[in-house]
Amino acid sequence: MEISQRLITAIKAAAEVTEGKSALACATALKLAEQHQVSPQVIGRICNEHDIKIKGCQLGCFK
Numbered sequence: 001m002e003i004s005q006r007l008i009t010a011i012k013a014a015a016e017v018t019e020g021k022s023a024l025a026c027a028t029a030l031k032l033a034e035q036h037q038v039s040p041q042v043i044g045r046i047c048n049e050h051d052i053k054i055k056g057c058q059l060g061c062f063k
């Protein structure tokens with residue numbers, strides 16, 4: 001499955017940057033997955049590749 005640049009851009013835009021570190025709330029990650037019709041694992045993989053930490057994980061989907 002090819003990941004669109006649009007999805008990567010959306011994830012980066014939604015991430016909060018604090019002290020030079022990016023983080024994305026779990027609820028936001030799940031919402032992005034639904035909006036872009038991809039699995040939460042795809043969002044997690046993109047976050048890992050771009051050094052974006054998932055915070056406040058609700059379901060254990062992101063580790």
